Amino acid sequence: MHDVFELPAFELDGGAVLDPARLAYKTYGELNGTRTNAVLFPTWFAGDHTSNEWLIGPGKALDPREHFVIVPNLFGNGVSSSPSNTPSPHDAADFPAITIRDNVRAQHRLVTEHFGIERLALVLGCSMGALQTYQWAVSHPGMVERALPFCGAPRTSPHNAVFIESLRATLTLDAAYEGGRYKAQPLAGIRAFARVYAGWGFSQAFYWEETYRQLGFDSLEEFLTGFWEANFIGQDANDLLAMLRTWQDADVSATPGLGGDIERALGSIRAEVLALPAEKDLYFPPEDEVRAARHIPHGRVRPIPGIWGHLTGGGGNPADAAFIGDAVRDLLATPSPAALEPARP
Known part of the structure; x- marks a missing residue:
């Protein structure tokens, strides 16, 4: 089961309008009285909210007894607005292009308008979830306290x-x-x-x-x-x-106002960032994250060892799952620079 947040007349980066856009999501745990325990965990390519549940649960890194975990579904995944579930004129092959920024804008409205949350203790995600994590940190630098992208990058490389x-x-x-x-x-x-x-x-x-x-x-x-x-x-x-x-069009430097400057985009991030590339990932290699971290004021990289490649981030290998879980716990225990500074307007 999941919930749906409807966004009437939602204008996309490309100019098309979904009326409404439907953002499917599931929550785990309860929002505390100060609204300070929220964690956002976007989904990856061809996954849905259930794909992230390996990291959520009592005793796991994202324990619903402590954290309020929001898992929004990626547009196009068949649960949120997608070619397969959108009526004419945007059905099937006529479904408009949707960017990572479109996903983040919809999620931001869910978080702020529906839940009344002003700060996110953590944003994390794997693969396309990592692309969304970086975009969150760039688009809303005063709101994201910590970011943990794994098996991803701030933009899609030519390879x-x-x-x-x-x-x-x-x-x-x-x-x-x-x-x-x-x-x-x-x-x-x-x-x-x-x-x-x-x-x-x-x-x-x-x-x-x-x-x-x-x-x-x-x-x-x-x-x-x-x-x-x-x-x-x-x-x-x-x-x-x-x-x-x-996925192919993902690039945080394309955020309005940044002029395509990747170093400027990464330098604008105020969150405490811990990137976890998989050691043998063939399309999001560790080198992407190492280069990115040089320009993030509070950026660190901790490669995940092993041979599972990109699927290291899927939770299927117990050793990899434990490594990621430990990193999440470590980051949540780290004071956040964003939490210590006034938020930008």
Whole structure:
């Protein structure tokens, strides 16, 4: 179960208007009387609020007995406004482009207008959730006390964009796709999409060591079908493409007023930032975070060791989950520079 926050006549960065935009979200725990225990945990590509629950619960890093955790669903994921659930004229292939900034603006309205929250103790997220985390820290520097992006970056690199292009081409070249006006899901394209993704989601060492056997698969082919194809086969093709576009265009330096200057954008962050890149992530490599942290006044980087690659951030490997959980606890225990300074108007 989840709730929906409706935003009437919500104007997107590209000029299109969703009337209404529907932001699906789920909360865990209770907001305290001073409204100071709120944590925002946006979702990642093709995930929903349940995808983040591995880090939420009694005794876990995000304990609902202490924190009020808000998990907003990414636009395009099939739960919030998406090609698959939006009526004409913005349905299917006519769904407008949505940016990371659009997601953050909608989330900001949820947090401030619906919940009356003025400060967020922590914003965190994996992959596209990390892109949103960085955007929150740039767009609302006086509101975000701490930020923990993991397996992500402040913008999508050219190499990452090439990966995204391969996914888009693989899916849309299925004849059944029919320009996005398909009568049935283009399943051959989606299966091919999943197999392209399989070569990037985990590291080379993960496959060398046949680590997929730890997940219950006896062969590589079983893993490709039972893990990767199964992960995407229930997704809507236009939803996948909408999220890809959001991902590909992500760049905090494109925030209005920053003139495309990435160093200026990162330098404007006032939060205590702890970035957790995965050691062997193939499309958000640690180097991206190390370069970014040099320009963040209170920025630190703590690489997650191991061979799970980008999927390090998915909570499926107990060692990685424990590493991330410990980092969340450490950061929440760290005094926040933003909390010690007056918020910007």
